[in-house]
Amino acid sequence: MERSKPEPVQVIKQRRDVALKLLIDGVPYIQFLGVRFDRRGDELTSVLPFDEKLIGNPHLPAIHGGATAAFLEVTAIITLSWTFFWQDIESGKIDFDQWDSTAPPDLPKTIDFSVDYLRSGLPRDAYARAKVNRSGRRYASVHVEGWQDQRHRLFAQATGHFLMPGVPERDDC
Amino acid sequence: MRHHFAVLSRPRIRDATVATYKKAGMVDTSDLARQLVDIMPHAQALGMQLVSIGDGTARIRMPYDKKFVGDPKTGVIHGGAVSALMDTCCGVAVISHSSAPIATATIDLRIDYMRPAKVGQAITTHATCYHMTRSVAFVRATALDADESRPVAAASGAFTVER
Numbered sequence: 001m002e003r004s005k006p007e008p009v010q011v012i013k014q015r016r017d018v019a020l021k022l023l024i025d026g027v028p029y030i031q032f033l034g035v036r037f038d039r040r041g042d043e044l045t046s047v048l049p050f051d052e053k054l055i056g057n058p059h060l061p062a063i064h065g066g067a068t069a070a071f072l073e074v075t076a077i078i079t080l081s082w083t084f085f086w087q088d089i090e091s092g093k094i095d096f097d098q099w100d101s102t103a104p105p106d107l108p109k110t111i112d113f114s115v116d117y118l119r120s121g122l123p124r125d126a127y128a129r130a131k132v133n134r135s136g137r138r139y140a141s142v143h144v145e146g147w148q149d150q151r152h153r154l155f156a157q158a159t160g161h162f163l164m165p166g167v168p169e170r171d172d173c
Numbered sequence: 174m175r176h177h178f179a180v181l182s183r184p185r186i187r188d189a190t191v192a193t194y195k196k197a198g199m200v201d202t203s204d205l206a207r208q209l210v211d212i213m214p215h216a217q218a219l220g221m222q223l224v225s226i227g228d229g230t231a232r233i234r235m236p237y238d239k240k241f242v243g244d245p246k247t248g249v250i251h252g253g254a255v256s257a258l259m260d261t262c263c264g265v266a267v268i269s270h271s272s273a274p275i276a277t278a279t280i281d282l283r284i285d286y287m288r289p290a291k292v293g294q295a296i297t298t299h300a301t302c303y304h305m306t307r308s309v310a311f312v313r314a315t316a317l318d319a320d321e322s323r324p325v326a327a328a329s330g331a332f333t334v335e336r
Contacts, residue, residue: 028242029251053218056261064215065264065279066257073253104245110252114283 018096019089020044023081026104027074033067035074042086046075048126055123063121068146072128072158073113076142079130080108080162106165108140113160121155122148138164206231206269216261219254223265229302231265233258236295248292252326255316256284258298259328263312266300267332270310274334277310282330290325294318300328310334 020039024030033054038045048054048071056064085105088094099105128146135141139161146156210216210223210233219241224232235258243251260282267277290296300314309331316326 026245027251028240028245029253032240033253053214055214056216058212058214064213064257064260065282066219066253066260067215069256069260069282069284070251070253073256074251106246107244109244109289110286112283112285113252113256114281115256115279116281117279120278 015092016089019085019094019099020082022096022099023078023085023105023107027107029070030074030078033070033074035071037078042082044075044079044082044129046071046078046128048128050124050126054121056121060120061123063123063126065115065117065121068117068121068126068156069113069115069158071126072115072130072144072146072156073110073160075128075146076113076130076144076158076160077107077110077162079144080132080135080140080142081105081165083132083135084108084164108162108164111139111161111163113158115156115158117156119153119155124148126155127151135164140164206265209265209268210261213261215257219257221258221261224297226265226269229266229270229305230300231262231269232297232299233262233265234295234297237293244289247289249289250296252284252286255286255290255296255326256282258296259284259300259314259316259326260330262298262300263302263314263328263330263332266302266312266314267305267310267334270302270305272305272336274310274336276333276335278333280309280331280333282328284326284328286326287324290316290318291320296325298328302332305334307336308334 034049036047054063054067055061126148130142130144133141142160144158145154147154206226222234224234241250241254296316298314298316302310302312304311312330314328315324
């Protein structure tokens with residue numbers, strides 16, 4: 001029996017890149033912060049290019065703790081969505097025509113987010129990677145690490161819990 | 174160590190002077206803390222406006238802006254923008270404390286998102302520095318939209334204190 005021929009590499013790459021772009025492009029706040037995502041296979045690294053508007057303390061100068069928190073939260077949400085949709089992106093089950101700017105994919109909703117500030121955010125590019133520690137049908141727990149010059153010297157880390165898309169909205173009781 | 178965290182501070186010589194004046198009751202605490210929001214580029218980029226300041230308390234408002242939307246389907250503001258607002262408000266509350274800290278920075282901050290803020294409405298945060306030690310400030314904050322009976326988010330955190 002003959003095995004089916006693997007898909008050409010450029011077809012696979014393009015499908016993954018289109019999916020990632022559609023996840024990110026629809027979110028105005030990601031554009032405001034200027035966050036980009038680098039992809040190696042299924043591994044994502046987010047990049048926050050330094051910008052004057054990210055500064056919290058102009059005398060040091062240092063990146064605002066709130067900008068750091070936002071960067072880590074964006075990384076957590078996009079990585080969680082990417083993991084959530086990965087199987088369907090790979091199998092070609094997702095119809096990208098339905099993922100346009102008028103109807104972007106549903107994103108997980110943050111339940112809580114806790115940031116640990118380890119070092120001052122320096123006025124230069126920052127990077128982050130998230131790890132989905134648990135992703136159930138309704139809830140997910142994600143850990144994010146942020147660094148600048150040296151991968152092992154984290155400047156901040158965070159843990160967040162998220163409500164997965166497709167779960168009916170919580171009603172206040 | 175403290176310098177590694179520093180988020181909010183003023184030039185050192187002036188700080189010392191201001192702190193001395195503050196201890197002598199010669200400078201209104203709000204004058205010092207009020208300027209902090211204006212000199213923080215990220216707070217300005219998010220359109221933050223200081224509403225009021227007290228002894229260890231602060232109220233800051235962030236008007237709705239489409240640039241800060243996190244969920245394009247609903248138009249709800251991104252949690253990250255709320256985090257930045259909470260962090261700023263907590264820091265200003267620390268600086269406004271009557272024990273006259275000259276600088277502060279976030280050690281950790283946890284935020285609970287209780288419900289999405291109403292689209293088109295400003296978000297206002299109120300932070301209280303509820304306990305102060307020589308080197309650490311403990312702060313709580315809430316975020317509200319027009320419906321003040323149901324908070325949008327709550328935060329609690331620890332901040333460094335430089336004296």
